[in-house]
Amino acid sequence: MARIPPMVLRRYICGGHIPTKGCLRMKTTRARATALSPVTPQGTRLLHTDANTAIPEGTVAFRKQLKDEAKKRKAEGLGSKKAKINNQVLEKWKLTVGIEIHAQLNTPRKLFSNAASTINEEPNTHVALFDLAMPGSQPKFQKETLIPAVRAALALNCQISTSSRFDRKHYFHWDQPAGYQITQYYQPFARNGYMTLYAHDGIAKEDGDEIRIGIKQVQMEQDTAKTMTQPGGIHLLDFNRVGLPLIEIITLPQIHHPSTAAAFVRKVQILLDAVDACVLGMESGGLRADVNVSVRRRDGTVSDAGHTYAGVEGLGQRTEIKNLSSFKAVEDAIIAERDRQIEVLEAGGKIEGETRGWTIGSSGTRRLRGKEGEVDYRYMPDPELGPVLISPALIEHLQNTLGVLPDAEITILTEEYGLTIKDAMSLVSLDNGGRAEFFRMAVDRIAGDSASAKQTLGRLCGNWVLHELGGLTLESGETASDLNFDASGNSLMPLEDFVSLIKFLEAGKITGKTSKKVLRTLFENSLSGASTDVEKIIEENDLWFRPMSTEEYQNLARSILDPKVVEQILKGQNGKIMFLVGQMMKMGEDGQVDPQKAREVLEHIIEESRT
Ligand SMILES: Nc1ncnc2c1ncn2[C@@H]1O[C@H](COP(=O)(O)OP(=O)(O)OP(=O)(O)O)[C@@H](O)[C@H]1O
Numbered sequence: 001m002a003r004i005p006p007m008v009l010r011r012y013i014c015g016g017h018i019p020t021k022g023c024l025r026m027k028t029t030r031a032r033a034t035a036l037s038p039v040t041p042q043g044t045r046l047l048h049t050d051a052n053t054a055i056p057e058g059t060v061a062f063r064k065q066l067k068d069e070a071k072k073r074k075a076e077g078l079g080s081k082k083a084k085i086n087n088q089v090l091e092k093w094k095l096t097v098g099i100e101i102h103a104q105l106n107t108p109r110k111l112f113s114n115a116a117s118t119i120n121e122e123p124n125t126h127v128a129l130f131d132l133a134m135p136g137s138q139p140k141f142q143k144e145t146l147i148p149a150v151r152a153a154l155a156l157n158c159q160i161s162t163s164s165r166f167d168r169k170h171y172f173h174w175d176q177p178a179g180y181q182i183t184q185y186y187q188p189f190a191r192n193g194y195m196t197l198y199a200h201d202g203i204a205k206e207d208g209d210e211i212r213i214g215i216k217q218v219q220m221e222q223d224t225a226k227t228m229t230q231p232g233g234i235h236l237l238d239f240n241r242v243g244l245p246l247i248e249i250i251t252l253p254q255i256h257h258p259s260t261a262a263a264f265v266r267k268v269q270i271l272l273d274a275v276d277a278c279v280l281g282m283e284s285g286g287l288r289a290d291v292n293v294s295v296r297r298r299d300g301t302v303s304d305a306g307h308t309y310a311g312v313e314g315l316g317q318r319t320e321i322k323n324l325s326s327f328k329a330v331e332d333a334i335i336a337e338r339d340r341q342i343e344v345l346e347a348g349g350k351i352e353g354e355t356r357g358w359t360i361g362s363s364g365t366r367r368l369r370g371k372e373g374e375v376d377y378r379y380m381p382d383p384e385l386g387p388v389l390i391s392p393a394l395i396e397h398l399q400n401t402l403g404v405l406p407d408a409e410i411t412i413l414t415e416e417y418g419l420t421i422k423d424a425m426s427l428v429s430l431d432n433g434g435r436a437e438f439f440r441m442a443v444d445r446i447a448g449d450s451a452s453a454k455q456t457l458g459r460l461c462g463n464w465v466l467h468e469l470g471g472l473t474l475e476s477g478e479t480a481s482d483l484n485f486d487a488s489g490n491s492l493m494p495l496e497d498f499v500s501l502i503k504f505l506e507a508g509k510i511t512g513k514t515s516k517k518v519l520r521t522l523f524e525n526s527l528s529g530a531s532t533d534v535e536k537i538i539e540e541n542d543l544w545f546r547p548m549s550t551e552e553y554q555n556l557a558r559s560i561l562d563p564k565v566v567e568q569i570l571k572g573q574n575g576k577i578m579f580l581v582g583q584m585m586k587m588g589e590d591g592q593v594d595p596q597k598a599r600e601v602l603e604h605i606i607e608e609s610r611t
């Protein structure tokens with residue numbers, strides 16, 4: 001790469017200099033954001049950096065915006081469960097949706113430069129010359145990005161091409177300094193995949209027990225810079241994001257219900273996470289979806305369905321809603337756009353091919369621009385990049401090391417470990433699959449080879465791993481992924497100690513209530529590096545279960561017996577006995593009172609008082 005002297009660079013980006021590692025760093029920490037100012041009186045645009053840029057009047061905090069919008073929606077009755085259910089199918093119109101998902105690959109570097117892939121760091125601190133399209137800079141394909149990309153495509157059942165290419169897609173916008181995006185258009189690296197969605201994935205009930213959505217292709221491409229639009233025509237730009245490696249997953253237009261579309265995006269996120277292809281979910285901006293929506297009349301009376309896509313015929317004119325960043329937004333935007341299109345068509349109008357936008361909580365999509373066609377993009381092979389060659393041996397290796405995918409894991413957890421679908425799905429989605437692994441190792445260690453013990457213990461441990469441990473992680477403020485439930489030896493919840501806790505509980509040596517206390521101590525000790533020896537914790541805190549003698553039961557029973565209640569029971573109100581049992585359980589030490597035994601003792605004393 002040609003070396004560009006700092007002086008020259010400064011003409012392009014105010015205050016920038018070339019750091020040793022090839023990234024462009026803003027000179028002062030004051031320069032937190034780069035603002036692209038509106039057109040100046042001289043008619044030129046200026047880049048300026050100023051941390052003290054006054055926030056224009058009328059700027060509303062994002063959190064407040066969300067709250068206000070949610071309130072408004074509630075008041076309008078939008079988004080209620082009822083509205084959702086009724087909104088999946090329309091009598092006269094058939095909806096068709098195709099989705100493009102952009103997911104950020106789990107790699108340390110950008111796609112064509114060695115600048116670091118970062119999130120939430122100071123803006124404009126990880127930017128290489130090539131990322132800014134500086135004259136003389138050239139792309140250098142970072143081979144490591146292929147590993148997560150191929151893993152993702154394999155998990156989506158795609159065929160991987162051993163040779164693929166990069167192309168330039170031209171458009172002019174400030175978020176793309178080169179004036180084109182490098183993507184794969186003519187020869188993507190993966191094609192012809194599919195994903196199967198089941199009822200428990202949350203598809204519309206009209207789609208039955210399962211539905212298969214075809215994946216046309218998966219391609220690698222660069223991300224754009226992040227634009228933060230402010231009131232007053234000001235746009236803040238963060239070039240840390242420009243050039244980050246993305247995959248674009250393109251489905252066939254085979255989705256016909258809004259909730260199935262949302263379920264698809266959710267499942268892609270879980271799958272990409274499970275195979276370590278991506279690290280960030282929608283909530284952190286690591287995954288974004290564009291939805292393409294069209295409608296056509298079910299009875300075919302008007303010929304407004306002459307469009308075709310990848311062999312799928314008879315489609316209505318599509319519009320595209322870009323950049324959706326939540327599963328709910330996917331569903332809501334589709335419903336709103338479908339309804340808008342129907343309204344236009346029913347009024348005798350025509351749907352234009354457009355790119356549209358959607359804001360959380362709004363009740364309609366809005367036009368952004370006319371849809372660019374392939375001709376507008378002037379796709380061309382990138383002359384600076386050679387073909388991407390992937391050896392069959394690498395593909396085979398990645399296929400063999402994909403691990404158990406979420407669907408297979410859910411089947412194992414429900415059929416072998418007795419979990420409900422809901423618990424199985426929660427387990428699988430936590431800690432990158434590490435929580436489910438921890439659960440299985442714990443149960444296997446206690447149940448041994450017994451299939452029935454596996455079922456009973458599975459249900460017991462499921463509750464502990466999911467809810468009790470889950471509660472503790474939430475409370476401690478640790479992020480679940482930091483907890484590293486992978487039984488790797490330095491896990492924050494040591495597997496062996498957890499297993500002995502469950503064994504003591506199973507053997508009746510400690511009560512359920514005590515076990516919760518011990519788990520908490522275990523967890524806290526583990527965080528602080530203190531001893532996690534369960535037996536020692538129980539011993540030192542005097543927590544072993546000590547069954548009460550019959551005499552102790554009798555004394556406890558007498559202490560709570562109210563003559564009036566006894567009289568009512570003697571008159572035949574037997575239900576009152578359970579009330580007394582409840583009182584005894586409350587009075588006794590932690591979980592020490594066995595309700596069956598308490599009842600026997602109470603009945604005996606009451607019978608005695610009859611004579
Ligand atoms: N008539 C239609 N109705 C609904 N969806 C459609 C229709 N035609 C195409 N699609 C969907 O639109 C998407 C098109 O994505 P593709 O990346 O091929 O083109 P693009 O939207 O022009 O590209 P980009 O947005 O990346 O510039 C696919 O998911 C496809 O299934």
Ligand SMILES: [Mg+2]
Binds near residue numbers: 250
């Ligand atoms: Mg696309």
Ligand SMILES: [Mg+2]
Binds near residue numbers: 100290320
């Ligand atoms: Mg598109």
